[in-house]
Amino acid sequence: MREAVLVLEDGRTFRGEAYGAVGTTVGEAVFATGMTGYQETLTDPSYAGQVVVMTAPHVGNTGVNDEDDESRRMWVAGFVVRDPARRPANWRATGSLDDELAAQGVVGISGIDTRALTRHIRERGAMRVGITSERGDRDALLARVQAAPRMEGADLAPGVSTTEPYVVPAEGEKRFTIAALDLGIKTATPRHLAALGVETHVLPATATAADLLAAGPDGVFLSNGPGDPAAAGYAVEAVRGVLEARRPLFGICFGNQILGRALGLGTYKLRFGHRGLNQPVLDRVSGTVRVTSHNHGFAVDAPLDRPTGTPHGAVEVSHVGLNDDVVEGLRCLEVPAFSVQFHPEAAAGPHDAAPLFQRFVDLMAAHRDDGEAVGPPPVVEHTTGEKA
Template sequence: MDGFLILENGAVFQGKAFGAPGEKTGEVVFNTSMTGYQEILTDASYCGEIVVMTYPLQGNYGINAEDFEHKQSFVRGFVVHDLCDEPSNWRSQSSLHRFLAERGIVALQGIDTRALTRMLRQKGTMRGLITTSKAPLEEWLQTVRQAPTLSMEEPVPTVTCAAPYQVEGGAGPHIVVIDCGAKGNIIRSLREVGDCHITVVPARTGAETILAYQPDGVLISNGPGDPERVPYVIKTVQELLGKVPLFGICLGHQILALACGARTYKLKFGHRGANHPVQDLETGRVYITSQNHGYAVAEDSLAGLPLRVTMKNLNDDTVEGIRHLQYPAFSVQYHPEASPGPRDNLYLFEQFLTLVGRG
């Protein structure tokens, strides 16, 4: 079956469809990771997006039950150059095609992903339509251009948990995770590094309710979309500052900055991949990081605020980390829990546990 990806600038890419038949609109983004398609597809931060993989071969090691970051997939579509129909790996339990088909996700193979990625880098992120149906170009373009941009949507309510829940076990400090789309490996990392007792709460949970759990620390998770679209989380973080140690990851980093009076902005095409170099300004050390975000903290908005920039992206000099100068609170833009990507930054969980006094 033929399939098509139509961008809002009128560009059309034709390929062979796999996964599920259908039609979806979304923000078209690219990821430069060489591995980790399962983790990417189950990362709730991709809610509302059509993901293009720049590494040509996908599906070669299949799908397994252990590497999910979320029980669901929230991507709107998936685009690759070559699909491996016969995965080979001792952990493989299913194929990429079957995984996508079971979840109703439209995917395309045989696309010139180099040309598509170059267009997104030059023109910036665009809305797109991925479809297995044929229609006149004018009809496709009307559908794409009438679709809301991701900055107009509110994806966090779609991906957050419906009710608070406890993670079984853990004799260490009690950490409350504000779930804006939290990756499973954040929970696993807290357990691995500090044997933490963890309570996960929905994104709309207020500060009073969180403090009633008597946490030793609060982690603001990653998640999708524009951080300004979650004012309720920003308000919660404002009320938690100074009352409990805070650690923000990705969207949580942007939320902490906004809670302190800073500003965020949308990047031209975002950072999505597992090889982004970030320098720790306090030690001078450079780390290779896993990233997935379309927004960043505006450094010029930090002037006069009680925040210090702790990390910078060496590709484009954007802010990758901040620390509060008065309260025990810090955040990073990248994913220290990786998945996919390097595990060089697990030490940040240790720093967080040191802040809570149990590290």
């Protein structure tokens, strides 16, 4: 096997074997705690620029298939696993993970102590990292890592977004039409909305408020995506225009941060972020706890104990992370807008938060019925057995 080396920006070094493509890569080291769903992780645009460390020891057991991709390609900057499967064993597999990583040029490393690496990131915080399976000097790789740009200030959404608008039709009778700002949207999102009778018009990340409102949509959706929300001023300005038009709005993940900044709230870099399929969140609106899928390194800065006044009226924190009290959702009280920091579409799971799409539909229905309806989204609990 070809040797590979991983070097963190603080000099910590791990040696293992090449996995995936042979080469050299640099990015931000982050860890993902999901025991399943590695194909969805690899193809999630929110991971652009990041070297993902899988905390589950066995990866690749189910291979890859042609149905579970969340976008047109793999976006991770690198991939780190402890014990890769020697061969896939699943009836849906169309190939092995190792071969697919190599085919898409994703440089990885296997056979290292991922638990020790994860603990190091938890203690020191997310940091830049390099992986190489080419013969080279370890000190030269360290210098390259230390010279690489940080995630703070990185404007990555335009690079993963669609370049041309496209439409995902509703399933069955069309009930609503929405405009979706593609900051790194996953295929599961418009699929969930389509099942609720929503036709989704997906627009590039740099679309303006005028672009989003041009076709008179019933609502506007802000997708997940990568990078620092403070660097995406174009999206913030677009959302301010939507808020001024009082059009129903729903944002997830990066979209939650963009809504926060559009309301005048701040955002900040988390020490090591939340990534995985098992993050507990308190829904303060319904009084329930949801186990949710996360992938974010930034968060909204807002008080948990009281509503905040903004140019668009009061806003309150609707969801809170139970591990660390991080803001996980916003609910505007005077305009029809809300957002969450996690993924309600949640492929490959869990599906506790899927009813939030119905909450968005309820908000659009209320706004349509009342014409100039304002105020917070209606709270209607729905159960769903649908799978992302």
